[in-house]
Structures are given as C-alpha cells and as structure tokens.
Amino acid sequence: MITLNNQTTNGQRGLKTRLAGKLAIAALLVATQPAFAEAQKAVPKQLATVGSLKIDNLTISKAPPSDAKRFYLVDPGHFNMTSQTFVMDANNSKLQIHGIIDGGKLPHVMTSSTGKFVGIANTTYDRIAHGKRDDYVRLHDAQTLEPVADIDIPEIRFLTGLIERLSAFSTDDKFMLVQQFSPSSGVGLVDLEQKKYVKTMEVPDCYHIFPAAKQNFFMHCRDGSLLQVAYDDQGNTKQKNTKVFHAENEYLHNNPYYSNSAGRLVWPTYEGKIFQAKLSDSGAEFLKPIEIFSDKEKKEKWAPGGWQPVAMHKERNEIYLLADKRAKWTHKTASRYVVVADATTGKRLRRIDMKHNIDSIAVTQDKNPTLIAASLEHKSVYTFDALNGKPLASMDEMGKAPQMIVTMDK
Amino acid sequence: MKDNKRFDSTIEKLARTTANYTGRRSFIGKVGMFLAGSALLPLLPVDRRARLGLGEAQAASVNSMTRERGWVPQDKDPQACDYWRHCSIDGQICDCSGGSLTSCPPGSSLSPSSWVASCFNPGDGQTYLIAYRDCCGKQTATRCGCFNTHGELPVYRPEFNNDIVWCFGAENDDMTYHCTISPVVGKAS
Numbered sequence: 247m248i249t250l251n252n253q254t255t256n257g258q259r260g261l262k263t264r265l266a267g268k269l270a271i272a273a274l275l276v277a278t279q280p281a282f283a284e285a286q287k288a289v290p291k292q293l294a295t296v297g298s299l300k301i302d303n304l305t306i307s308k309a310p311p312s313d314a315k316r317f318y319l320v321d322p323g324h325f326n327m328t329s330q331t332f333v334m335d336a337n338n339s340k341l342q343i344h345g346i347i348d349g350g351k352l353p354h355v356m357t358s359s360t361g362k363f364v365g366i367a368n369t370t371y372d373r374i375a376h377g378k379r380d381d382y383v384r385l386h387d388a389q390t391l392e393p394v395a396d397i398d399i400p401e402i403r404f405l406t407g408l409i410e411r412l413s414a415f416s417t418d419d420k421f422m423l424v425q426q427f428s429p430s431s432g433v434g435l436v437d438l439e440q441k442k443y444v445k446t447m448e449v450p451d452c453y454h455i456f457p458a459a460k461q462n463f464f465m466h467c468r469d470g471s472l473l474q475v476a477y478d479d480q481g482n483t484k485q486k487n488t489k490v491f492h493a494e495n496e497y498l499h500n501n502p503y504y505s506n507s508a509g510r511l512v513w514p515t516y517e518g519k520i521f522q523a524k525l526s527d528s529g530a531e532f533l534k535p536i537e538i539f540s541d542k543e544k545k546e547k548w549a550p551g552g553w554q555p556v557a558m559h560k561e562r563n564e565i566y567l568l569a570d571k572r573a574k575w576t577h578k579t580a581s582r583y584v585v586v587a588d589a590t591t592g593k594r595l596r597r598i599d600m601k602h603n604i605d606s607i608a609v610t611q612d613k614n615p616t617l618i619a620a621s622l623e624h625k626s627v628y629t630f631d632a633l634n635g636k637p638l639a640s641m642d643e644m645g646k647a648p649q650m651i652v653t654m655d656k
Numbered sequence: 657m658k659d660n661k662r663f664d665s666t667i668e669k670l671a672r673t674t675a676n677y678t679g680r681r682s683f684i685g686k687v688g689m690f691l692a693g694s695a696l697l698p699l700l701p702v703d704r705r706a707r708l709g710l711g712e713a714q715a716a717s718v719n720s721m722t723r724e725r726g727w728v729p730q731d732k733d734p735q736a737c738d739y740w741r742h743c744s745i746d747g748q749i750c751d752c753s754g755g756s757l758t759s760c761p762p763g764s765s766l767s768p769s770s771w772v773a774s775c776f777n778p779g780d781g782q783t784y785l786i787a788y789r790d791c792c793g794k795q796t797a798t799r800c801g802c803f804n805t806h807g808e809l810p811v812y813r814p815e816f817n818n819d820i821v822w823c824f825g826a827e828n829d830d831m832t833y834h835c836t837i838s839p840v841v842g843k844a845s
Contacts, residue, residue, distance in 0.1 A: 325796040327796075379830075497810055575807060
C-alpha cells in the first residue's frame with residue numbers, strides 16, 4: 247500500500263487527477279515487478295516495494311581518461327589498517343575528485359606509464375590487526391577504478407610510513423617490483439602479464455627501487471652507492487654497485503623524485519644539497535650536486551623539510567624543493583615554501599609561498615605545470631600555478647592523513 | 657604446554673626460514689656478523705654521541721620540536737610529546753592508551769626489535785640511549801600522536817629510522833602498529 251501525500255484538492259477535477267495519479271503509480275509498480283524480481287531478492291522484505299522503486303537514469307560514474315593533470319592522493323591514515331587513495335585531477339585550474347580506491351595497510355600506489363591503470367600493493371589481516379596476513383597486488387582501471395588484476399604475493403612487503411619508491415612498476419609496466427626487508431633484503435618480482443608472483447630476488451642491504459629500461463632497477467645502499475640489478479623473466483639477477491656518491495653524514499630524505507621514463511633521480515639531503523643521477527640499463531651517470539641554498543640562506547637556517555619534499559618538471563629542467571627556515575633535525579616537519587631551481591646550474595628561479603604548512607609536493611609534467619601540495623595538519627590538498635605561484639584551488643576533508651601525491655610521469 | 661608448542665613452532669619456523677634463505681657457509685658468516693654486531697652494539701651510543709656532539713645534544717634542550725625551535729625536552733609529563741624519552745618517537749605514546757613507558761597496553765604484543773636514539777634528559781643533564789619498542793597486533797592507538805625526529809636517520813639506516821613498523825618478531829608476526837614505548841637502555845656517555 248502506497249500512501250501519497252495528504253494534499254487536499256477541491257472538486258471533481260482534483261479527485262480525478264488524484265485517482266489517475268494513483269492508478270499510474272500502481273501500473274508502474276506492476277510493470278516493474280518482473281524486472282526487479284531478481285534485484286528484490288537482495289532487498290530486505292520489510293522494505294516491501296517502496297524500498298526498491300525503479301528509477302531511470304541511475305548510473306555508476308566513470309572518470310575521464312587519465313591525462314597529465316591526473317594525480318593520486320594517498321591517505322594511509324597514519325598507520326591505519328586500511329587506506330584510501332583519492333583519484334583527482336587539476337585540470338582547468340580546479341581540483342576535481344573522481345573517486346576513491348580502497349587499499350590495505352601502508353599501501354604503495356603507482357601509475358602505469360600510459361596512465362591507463364594504477365597499481366596498489368596491499369597488506370591486510372583477516373582479523374583486523376592480527377591473524378593471517380595477506381599481501382596482494384591490485385591493478386585498477388584508471389577510469390572505472392574497477393580492479394582489472396588481483397595477484398597474490400608472499401607476505402614480504404616492507405611496511406613503513408609511506409615511502410613511494412619501496413615498490414614500483416618496471417618501465418614497460420610488465421612487472422611490479424616490491425621491496426622486502428625481513429627476514430632479509432630482497433625484491434619481489436611480480437609478472438603483471440602472467441598475473442603471477444615470480445620470486446624474491448636476493449639483494450644486499452639496499453633500499454628504494456628505481457626502475458630502468460630492459461629489466462633493470464637501481465637501489466640505494468647503506469654505504470652511499472647505488473646497486474644496479476638486471477633481472478630476467480625468472481628473477482635471475484646480475485648485480486653491481488656504482489661508486490659511493492654521497493658521504494655518510496649527508497643524510498638523504500626518504501622520498502626522492504624519480505622518473506621511470508627519463509631515469510632522472512633527484513635526491514636532497516637534510517641540509518639542502520641535491521644529488522642527481524641519470525639511470526639507464528647502461529649504468530648510472532651522476533650529475534654535479536647542487537647546493538640549493540646560498541651561504542646566507544644556510545645561516546638563516548633554510549633547509550628542506552616535509553614528507554615528500556622534492557619534485558621535478560623534466561621538460562623545464564626545474565627542481566621544486568619544499569623548504570623553510572628550520573632547526574636541525576626537523577627534516578620531516580612541514581614547510582611553507584617551495585624553492586624552484588634550475589636542475590643543471592642550481593640557479594634560483596623563484597620561491598613560492600604556499601601560506602600553509604605543507605608536507606608533500608608534486609608537479610604535473612604538462613607545459614603549464616601545476617604544483618600540488620598536501621597538508622597533514624589541515625587534511626587538505628592545494629594547487630598552485632607552478633610558474634607564478636598563484637593559488638588555484640583547494641579541497642579539504644581528504645581523509646585522516648593525506649601524505650603522498652602520485653603524479654603522472656609524462 | 658601451549659607455550660611450549662608456540663616455542664617449538666617459533667624455533668621450527670626460524671630454522672626453516674633460515675634454511676630457505678641461507679646456505680651453510682653464508683649462515684656461519686652471518687652468525688659471525690651477528691655476534692660481532694652484538695659486541696659492537698654497546699658502542700652505538702658512543703657513535704651516536706659523536707654524530708650529535710655533546711654540546712649539540714645539550715643545546716637541543718633549549719629548543720622544541722617545532723620547525724623553528726627544534727627539540728625542547730621536559731622531564732615531568734611522560735604522556736606529553738616533548739617528554740625527553742620521546743625524542744625520536746613516531747607514532748602513539750603507549751602510556752596514553754593503557755600502557756606505560758616500559759609496558760605495552762593489554763592485548764597487544766611487544767616487539768623484540770627496536771630502533772634507537774640518544775635522548776637528553778634535562779632533569780639530570782645526561783644523555784641516554786632509548787631503544788624504542790613497538791606494541792603490535794592491534795589497530796593504531798589514536799591518543800597522544802607524537803612525531804619527533806631528533807637524530808632520526810633515513811630508512812637506509814634502519815636502526816635509527818622511526819618510519820618502519822618495528823613489529824619484527826612480535827607474537828604471530830603481526831606487523832601491525834599499535835603504539836610505542838620508550839625504555840632506557842643505558843647512559844649514552
């Protein structure tokens with residue numbers, strides 16, 4: 247029995263109208279019964295018919311194709327058992343959110359070289375925070391956000407506060423590489439085409455994964471060298487170390503900038519010295535380090551700081567460094583400024599005042615680049631014109647702790 | 657009986673894992689390295705002290721862990737983020753959620769692995785080695801979030817890094833972070 251509203255209408259015409267309306271609704275309900283028979287099986291009986299009325303034109307949205315302004319904002323909720331990845335873009339000087347992808351504890355999120363899918367390496371437990379651990383890799387379509395592959399892997403993931411490069415796609419998107427820390431150092435090889443785990447490749451005491459062409463990747467080792475690892479489809483490796491490129495007391499931030507397509511590595515120290523390298527299958531070419539701050543600025547205590555403190559615009563050859571005046575050992579504390587410098591000469595190009603305490607930055611790779619900035623304190627994301635520093639847009643309520651920005655490589 | 661089974665199971669698992677990952681020669685080598693490393697462990701405070709420098713460690717006591725002032729420890733309130741023992745903690749203080757400075761909250765499991773830091777106690781003017789231990793097997797505690805980085809090093813120096821989920825060896829291998837305790841190992845000088 248459906249009760250319509252209790253409006254009173256006067257006269258015969260009103261009565262006819264109401265009667266016609268009731269008949270029409272009754273006819274609609276009768277007509278839709280067969281079509282909804284299956285769906286209604288899942289609807290609680292207490293809701294009767296009203297709870298599952300057919301409404302036309304209800305759909306599930308689809309995100310636009312990924313482009314240079316697409317980015318992913320990862321919220322691990324600090325060390326929460328589940329995480330969220332916000333799927334966003336910064337087109338037209340605005341911020342748009344296209345959806346959210348679920349993830350497990352401390353996920354590693356990465357985009358494919360084409361932008362057509364996004365990968366997440368996950369860890370979950372079957373009794374919330376204990377019980378049986380399950381590590382797995384999921385690939386999600388970048389428009390529907392539906393999983394297109396779900397690959398079980400051994401329980402090897404190195405769980406830390408988010409460090410972007412502890413897992414990565416190979417440069418051709420055929421493999422995912424996953425860092426293992428315990429019980430020994432290793433890199434898990436996941437064949438994405440065959441949708442299977444290949445093996446864990448033993449490596450020495452080295453960290454981070456920087457893929458290069460022809461099934462190579464580099465890692466940074468405790469002694470200050472890089473380790474080049476070439477691997478075949480079965481996970482057999484050839485390994486060799488580069489020279490030691492930084493001193494023991496030149497501490498490198500946990501989240502450097504790296505481009506899979508260009509092999510560009512940009513890695514700041516706690517003090518603001520920037521080491522760079524071009525990585526390829528033929529080896530590592532180390533560039534001349536840059537001191538990003540002048541002696542005067544160093545005396546004023548300028549230094550980089552934040553969670554994801556460095557970005558690069560490759561075509562413009564510009565380095566973006568999250569920085570502020572700061573006391574020693576505050577290298578992970580948020581900063582208010584971005585210092586932009588030429589990547590070859592180190593010449594200062596501009597300084598952007600973001601007017602917020604920012605933990606993480608990234609830059610889009612298009613010709614009119616956008617500076618994207620995330621704040622843990624405000625649980626917000628901000629965008630700026632990367633060329634003139636003009637604020638463009640902001641969005642709040644970005645989960646518990648939006649900490650990592652993953653942008654398109656091209 | 658149950659404990660014995662668990663002990664047996666743990667030892668068996670350890671043996672199998674070791675066998676899986678290690679040849680006999682490298683096993684002997686690694687045991688040797690472990691023994692040598694263990695012998696060197698007491699030297700860590702000395703190494704750390706040299707890096708921070710005595711004057712610098714004491715000078716830090718006039719700052720605080722804000723961007724501008726750095727680390728300013730106090731010795732009165734263990735549940736406050738600026739309590740001296742918490743100089744390199746990253747997470748939740750267990751004392752605020754049913755534990756203490758040296759005990760995990762009920763229902764969680766104590767990890768046998770730790771990262772270390774040298775923290776200056778303004779109460780007695782001494783610097784101590786703190787071996788932070790994570791309490792594991794439960795969802796992250798929400799109270800007393802604390803994000804200090806005094807002397808904290810990058811992940812490629814893991815023994816001094818506080819970003820890692822330090823639940824290695826916790827009961828049932830639960831690599832899930834609940835909160836952190838700050839036990840003192842000894843004087844750093």
